Amino acid sequence: MTDASRKLVTIVTEAILEVEICTAVESLGATGYTVTNARGSGSRGVRDAGWSTDSNVRIEVICSAELARRIENHMQKFYYENYAMVLFETDVSVLRPEKFS
Amino acid sequence: MSIDPVILFFGLGVLAGIAKSDLKIPPAIYELLSIMLLLTIGLKGGVELSRSPMGGLWLQAIAVLAMGFIFPLFIYPLARKVGRIGQSDAASLAAHYGSVSVATFAVGIAFLTDRNISYDSQLPIFLVLLEVPAIVVGILLARRASRRAQAWSKVMHEIVFGKSILLLVGGLFIGWIAGPEGIAPIEPLFFDLFKGVLALFLLEMGLIAVSQSHALKVHGPFLVVFGVLMPLPLGTIGVLVGWAIGLSAGGAALLGVLAGSASYIAAPAAMRIAVPDANPSLSLTASLGVTFPFNIFIGIPIYYAIAAAVVGGG
Numbered sequence: 001m002t003d004a005s006r007k008l009v010t011i012v013t014e015a016i017l018e019v020e021i022c023t024a025v026e027s028l029g030a031t032g033y034t035v036t037n038a039r040g041s042g043s044r045g046v047r048d049a050g051w052s053t054d055s056n057v058r059i060e061v062i063c064s065a066e067l068a069r070r071i072e073n074h075m076q077k078f079y080y081e082n083y084a085m086v087l088f089e090t091d092v093s094v095l096r097p098e099k100f101s
Numbered sequence: 102m103s104i105d106p107v108i109l110f111f112g113l114g115v116l117a118g119i120a121k122s123d124l125k126i127p128p129a130i131y132e133l134l135s136i137m138l139l140l141t142i143g144l145k146g147g148v149e150l151s152r153s154p155m156g157g158l159w160l161q162a163i164a165v166l167a168m169g170f171i172f173p174l175f176i177y178p179l180a181r182k183v184g185r186i187g188q189s190d191a192a193s194l195a196a197h198y199g200s201v202s203v204a205t206f207a208v209g210i211a212f213l214t215d216r217n218i219s220y221d222s223q224l225p226i227f228l229v230l231l232e233v234p235a236i237v238v239g240i241l242l243a244r245r246a247s248r249r250a251q252a253w254s255k256v257m258h259e260i261v262f263g264k265s266i267l268l269l270v271g272g273l274f275i276g277w278i279a280g281p282e283g284i285a286p287i288e289p290l291f292f293d294l295f296k297g298v299l300a301l302f303l304l305e306m307g308l309i310a311v312s313q314s315h316a317l318k319v320h321g322p323f324l325v326v327f328g329v330l331m332p333l334p335l336g337t338i339g340v341l342v343g344w345a346i347g348l349s350a351g352g353a354a355l356l357g358v359l360a361g362s363a364s365y366i367a368a369p370a371a372m373r374i375a376v377p378d379a380n381p382s383l384s385l386t387a388s389l390g391v392t393f394p395f396n397i398f399i400g401i402p403i404y405y406a407i408a409a410a411v412v413g414g415g
Contacts, residue, residue, distance in 0.1 A: 016373050020255070082377035 006100050007068035008060060008092040011075060012038055013085040015055040021075075025061055028070050031101050034060045042086065056084070062092060062100045107211055108397050110300040114307020115394075126305040134302040135366075138207050139265055141291040141298075142225050143272020144284060145210075149222030150273070151280040158223055161346040165227045168342055168360060169234030172335060173199035177242050184323045186383075192243035193372045193379035197388045198331055199235025200364035201228060203265060204306060207299050208397045209358035212405065213351045220351030224359075229269050231359050233260055236371045243376040256375040265367055306393070314390040316382040324383070328363075328391025332400050336361025340407045350405075350412040357404030362396055363388035 011021065018035060025033050038056040061071060068089050079085050094100060117124040126134075173195035180191035206228055213220055240256065260266065276284055317324060339360025343353030365388045373381055 014373070016370060020374075 004093050004095070004097045006062050006092055006094050006097065007065050008062050008090045009068050009071050009087070010090070011059040011061075011071075011085065011087045012040070012056055013059070013079065014083055015057045017079065017083060017085075018057045018059070021059055021079075024074060024078075025059070025071060028074060029067050029101055030061045030063050030071070031099060032061075036060075042084070062094060064101060067101060105208075105211060105215060107208065107296060107300045107303055111303040111307045111310075111394070111397060114304040114309075115311055116307075117304075118308045118311025124308065126301070126308070131302070131305050134298055134305070135203075136264070136268060137291065137294070137298050138302060139203060139268035140272040141295050142203065142207060142210070142228070143269045143274075144276040144291055146222055146225030147273040147276020147278075148281050148284050149276075151277045153222060157347070158226075161223065161348075162226070162230055164342055164346050165230050165356070166234060168339065169199060169231045170238055172360070173235045173238040173242065176331065177239075180327070184327060186323075189243045189376050189379035190383050192239045193368075193376055193381075193384045194327070194387065195242060196236045196239025196372055197365070197368045197384040198335065198363045198392075199238065200233075200368045201231045201359045202362035202364055202388070202393060202396075203228065203269075203366070204302065205358055205362035205393060205396045205401075206355065207295075208303070209355050209401050209404075211296060211299060212401050213354065218351040218354075218405075219349065220355050221348050224352055224355045225269060225273055227356060228359060229266055229273075232266060232364070232367055236260055236364075236368050239368070239372065240375045243379065253375075256371050259374060260367060260371050263367055263370065303397075306389075310390050310394060313382070313386050316386040317390060320383055320386065324387045325391055328387040329395050332361035332363070332392055332396055333403070336396075336400055336404045337407055340404055340411065343408065344411045348412070350408045353412050354401075354405040354408035357408060358396070358401055361400050361404060363392045365389045365393065 013021065015037070022033055022035065036058045038058040040056060061068075063071070072087060072089070075085065075087055114124075173192075176198050177191050177195040180186045180194045181188070184191070186194065206224075210220075236256075336357040340353045340357035342360070343356035348356060365385060368388075369381055369385050372379055372384065
């Protein structure tokens with residue numbers, strides 16, 4: 001297996017941003033993403049998905065380290081200041097690395 | 102005067118929320134309930150329109166639209182000067198209070214229906230007309246928010262194709278095209294179940310109102326005072342405009358309900374995208390935690406009393 005290590009970028013943020021962020025992630029060059037509904041609590045209070053403005057989504061992208069950096073910069077630039085957002089990356093090994101740019 | 106049972110359901114939801122009960126309406130069911138309410142209001146209006154096409158709607162519509170544009174211009178300076186609230190937050194409050202609440206409107210319809218008071222068929226159209234202008238004005242007032250270039254088109258898409266306008270207008274057209282006979286087969290689901298659906302919806306609203314009200318501690322007494330005092334003058338203006346454009350007592354009362362109500366679905370979503378530095382819980386707490394309960398318990402009977410007094414009859 002050739003270089004099969006990739007980055008998994010996980011973004012936990014407000015559900016209202018889902019479409020916008022997924023579009024941005026794709027236009028930055030990601031080949032795909034996964035979205036799940038999320039609940040939790042943090043510096044912006046309990047976000048328990050009980051009300052549309054209180055619900056969170058978790059967006060996950062598997063990509064190269066370079067693209068991961070660009071996604072992080074984009075999020076920091078446009079969303080960190082005013083939106084509830086947590087972003088982190090993890091090293092992952094993948095099968096079929098050609099699927100993930 | 103007996104208290105409306107649907108309002109008691111709201112009280113039950115509040116009680117459950119305060120007592121930290123494990124009661125929770127599943128989000129998908131809540132979604133379905135709100136879809137049914139929006140469609141029912143649209144369909145009712147559409148059926149009535151097909152029965153009695155009314156003239157002079159254009160002039161009335163312009164008056165109602167003007168109200169939607171002007172309200173936020175009064176609310177904004179009030180929030181800025183009296184409430185000492187920042188620019189973005191004041192603009193967001195202005196958008197919420199200038200826009201309208203469908204749930205409050207639904208309770209208003211239930212109030213009138215219980216008392217066999219008829220209302221003009223164009224009211225659902227006014228509901229749609231009043232939803233958008235204040236949000237646009239609110240965004241313009243905040244202005245500096247548009248750091249992201251695509252914001253406007255996205256926000257307009259969010260408002261116009263958001264579920265509330267889509268379903269209201271869709272329901273109006275379906276009701277209008279199908280007419281009373283065409284709608285008859287689906288009447289049991291929408292019209293007959295209306296009060297029951299509204300009761301369940303309000304149960305969840307009670308839970309949500311409590312979950313929002315924790316922000317009251319943070320934002321202080323101004324929000325409570327604002328949320329209670331704002332609806333009365335706005336609602337009264339609404340009733341008077343209704344009277345001036347020739348609505349019946351029921352219709353003028355409903356226009357008062359619309360004018361006195363504050364948005365908590367369309368406006369929060371649009372403001373979150375267009376004015377990201379406004380604190381979303383500030384406006385939502387005022388509209389959902391204070392103004393909504395105030396209107397369904399106290400506001401609606403008052404608006405109707407004023408309407409009956411100025412228009413006569415009732």
